[in-house]
Every structure is written in C-alpha cells, then in structure tokens.
Amino acid sequence: MDRKPGHLPRDVRAVASSLIWIKVVGIGNVGVGKTSLIKHFCESKFSTGYQPTVGVDYGFKVEAVQGIDLRVHLWDLSGSCEYEDVRNELYSDTDVVFIVYDVTNQSSFEGVELWLREFATYGNNTALMCLVGNKTDLREDHGVSPLDAKRWAAQRGMSYFETSCASGEGVQTMFSEMLLATTRKKQLAADVSQHPAVTQHAS
Numbered sequence: 001m002d003r004k005p006g007h008l009p010r011d012v013r014a015v016a017s018s019l020i021w022i023k024v025v026g027i028g029n030v031g032v033g034k035t036s037l038i039k040h041f042c043e044s045k046f047s048t049g050y051q052p053t054v055g056v057d058y059g060f061k062v063e064a065v066q067g068i069d070l071r072v073h074l075w076d077l078s079g080s081c082e083y084e085d086v087r088n089e090l091y092s093d094t095d096v097v098f099i100v101y102d103v104t105n106q107s108s109f110e111g112v113e114l115w116l117r118e119f120a121t122y123g124n125n126t127a128l129m130c131l132v133g134n135k136t137d138l139r140e141d142h143g144v145s146p147l148d149a150k151r152w153a154a155q156r157g158m159s160y161f162e163t164s165c166a167s168g169e170g171v172q173t174m175f176s177e178m179l180l181a182t183t184r185k186k187q188l189a190a191d192v193s194q195h196p197a198v199t200q201h202a203s
C-alpha cells in the first residue's frame with residue numbers, strides 16, 4: 001500500500017457519506033430475545049446461554065436494501081426497569097423501534113403496552129414501530145395467541161413479525177421489511193423537501 005495514513009481516496013469518502021443512516025432500537029421485557037435477534041441479524045449466530053444486557057449494547061451492519069447501502073445502527077436496550085433512565089436517554093431520533101415479546105410468555109405480551117408508552121413518552125413520534133413475537137420454535141398451544149398479537153399491532157398501525165433466533169426463521173425477513181419500509185419513508189421525505197412546490201400543488 002502506498003497510500004498515506006488518514007488520506008482516503010476521494011471516491012471512498014464519497015461512497016461512505018452517501019450511505020443512508022438508520023437507527024434501530026429494540027425494546028421489550030427481560031429475556032424475550034432482543035440481543036439474540038440483533039446478534040442473529042449481524043452475525044448469523046445464536047447462543048442458548050443468557051447474558052442479560054447491562055444497560056445498552058450496540059451493533060452495526062451495512063445492509064443493502066433495493067440496491068441502496070444502509071448503515072444500520074442497532075441499539076440493544078436492557079429490558080430491566082433498573083435501566084429505564086439509560087433507555088430514555090437513547091430513544092431520540094429513532095428510525096425504527098421493534099418491541100419484542102416471547103410467544104411462550106403471556107406476561108411479556110402484556111408488557112408491550114408499557115414499552116409502547118415508554119417509547120411514546122421519550123422517543124420521537126416519527127419512528128416506524130413493529131411488534132415481534134420471538135421464540136416461535138418453543139411455541140405451545142397455551143402460549144400467546146398470534147391472532148391477539150396481530151390484532152394488537154394492527155390496531156396501532158404497527159407491522160407484526162414472528163421470529164425464532166434458534167432456527168433463524170423470520171429474522172432476516174423482519175429486519176429486511178423494517179429497513180425497506182423506513183428507507184421508503186426517508187426517500188419520500190427527501191423527495192418532499194427537494195420538491196416542496198410540486199408536493200403542495202398536488203395536494
């Protein structure tokens with residue numbers, strides 16, 4: 001390499017700055033699988049051991065969506081009430097928030113309303129919101145009804161996904177669909193700000 005340190009070629013810097021930044025936040029009760037979802041998305045890995053997130057963790061991935069490279073910043077927040085203040089500091093400017101519950105654990109589903117309220121209080125009201133039923137590989141008849149979960153999400157205008165970090169089923173689909181929806185939203189907002197007159201005329 002004959003390149004001087006700290007002097008990237010112009011085209012590399014241009015590509016880097018043209019990437020779209022997306023802030024994704026995962027919330028939900030302790031142990032529902034937020035860290036596992038993010039780890040599966042970033043590294044295609046799953047581990048059965050449980051290591052509670054201490055406050056907050058962070059992941060990063062460049063993901064191509066419809067030919068556009070997105071810089072995806074993933075904020076993995078602890079579900080423990082002990083870290084409420086830490087979470088509330090991190091909610092601003094979120095593009096996508098996914099609320100996770102465990103399909104085998106009714107109380108984790110009952111908790112989603114509180115998570116929605118916490119985000120509504122401290123986050124931005126422009127974020128795209130999704131509900132995720134995780135651990136479908138462990139689903140039993142007496143678990144959370146998928147119909148109830150779908151209805152809950154639909155009533156709040158949220159998308160609903162089901163995932164298993166153990167088998168990987170649904171994980172990539174969930175992230176791809178969330179990222180596609182938020183990219184379209186961002187592109188639309190950029191079009192509107194570039195052509196305000198056209199938009200005003202059309203309405």
Ligand SMILES: Nc1nc2c(ncn2[C@@H]2O[C@H](COP(=O)(O)OP(=O)(O)OP(=O)(O)O)[C@@H](O)[C@H]2O)c(=O)[nH]1
Pocket residue numbers: 028029030031032033034035036037047048049050051052053054077078079080134135136137138163164165166167
């Ligand atoms: N069988 C199964 N186990 C899972 C799945 N997702 C997560 N787990 C397990 O559930 C436990 C908790 O997962 P985490 O991802 O650490 O949960 P969390 O929501 O990040 O929990 P906190 O950080 O404490 O808020 C771990 O033992 C995981 O291996 C899944 O889809 N299927």
Ligand SMILES: [Mg+2]
Pocket residue numbers: 034035036051052053076077078
């Ligand atoms: Mg965690």
